[in-house]
Amino acid sequence: xxxxxxxxxxxxxxxxxxxxxxxxxxxxxxxxxxxxxxxxxxxxxxxxxxxxxxxxxxxxxxxxxxxxxxxxxxxxxxxxxxxxxxxxxxxxxxxxxxxxxxxxxxxxxxxxxxxxxxxxxxxxxxxxxxxxxxxxxxxxxxxxxxxxxxxxxxxxxxxxxxxxxxxxxxxxxxxxxxxxxxxxxxxxxxxxxxxxxxxxxxxxxxxxxxxxxxxxxxx
Ligand SMILES: C[S@@+](CC[C@H](N)C(=O)[O-])C[C@H]1O[C@@H](n2cnc3c(N)ncnc32)[C@H](O)[C@@H]1O
Numbered sequence: 176x177x178x179x180x181x182x183x184x185x186x187x188x189x190x191x192x193x194x195x196x197x198x199x200x201x202x203x204x205x206x207x208x209x210x211x212x213x214x215x216x217x218x219x220x221x222x223x224x225x226x227x228x229x230x231x232x233x234x235x236x237x238x239x240x241x242x243x244x245x246x247x248x249x250x251x252x253x254x255x256x257x258x259x260x261x262x263x264x265x266x267x268x269x270x271x272x273x274x275x276x277x278x279x280x281x282x283x284x285x286x287x288x289x290x291x292x293x294x295x296x297x298x299x300x301x302x303x304x305x306x307x308x309x310x311x312x313x314x315x316x317x318x319x320x321x322x323x324x325x326x327x328x329x330x331x332x333x334x335x336x337x338x339x340x341x342x343x344x345x346x347x348x349x350x351x352x353x354x355x356x357x358x359x360x361x362x363x364x365x366x367x368x369x370x371x372x373x374x375x376x377x378x379x380x381x382x383x384x385x386x387x388x389x390x391x392x393x394x
Contacts, residue, residue, distance in 0.1 A: 269302075
């Protein structure tokens with residue numbers, strides 16, 4: 176089965192080094208959780224995040240929330256195993272039949288539960304799971320396509336086959352870490368052009384392009 180990986184997704188628990196910051200304590204008290212049990216969120220923890228390394232790529236779980244909602248709603252999702260690769264390198268498996276909460280705060284609660292329990296099960300079915308896999312394990316011996324700014328070449332998607340892996344960055348600013356790209360072997364870069372687009376827009380263009388090519392093949 177094909178795979179879709181959202182790379183370096185901007186989702187993580189509040190890191191230790193800022194867990195005692197005023198804005199984090201305030202938010203965690205409001206939520207009735209310990210500071211290190213809540214998801215880092217730039218819209219609430221902006222002041223605390225100033226000192227963090229790679230700050231521009233962190234604290235934006237809304238990006239993966241929107242991209243997952245969009246992709247899991249699509250017909251294309253039936254053809255893909257879906258994974259979240261987090262900014263800290265964890266690999267989360269997402270059941271492609273899962274109905275995620277559309278409400279952002281409920282989504283945050285679900286992901287916090289996932290980080291504390293390692294797995295979310297509902298009605299006997301696993302919905303989300305933190306795996307022991309590394310990026311390398313998901314991409315080894317497969318054709319890997321990575322969405323990235325560059326010369327427009329969407330037609331490369333025609334080369335997608337059942338063993339392919341498609342990757343889209345799910346962080347707000349900056350480029351992929353070199354170690355992420357290295358883990359992907361020899362990827363083919365797919366581009367919508369030199370301009371930078373949001374992860375949500377890129378996900379929507381990928382879905383459209385994939386469904387367009389597939390429906391031509393079906394005819
Ligand atoms: C918001 S961008 C990442 C940050 C962006 N590089 C910047 O510096 O603002 C999110 C992701 O969308 C994809 N992307 C953005 N623009 C693209 C383009 N023109 N063509 C293909 N993919 C693109 C890449 O996977 C990228 O990691």
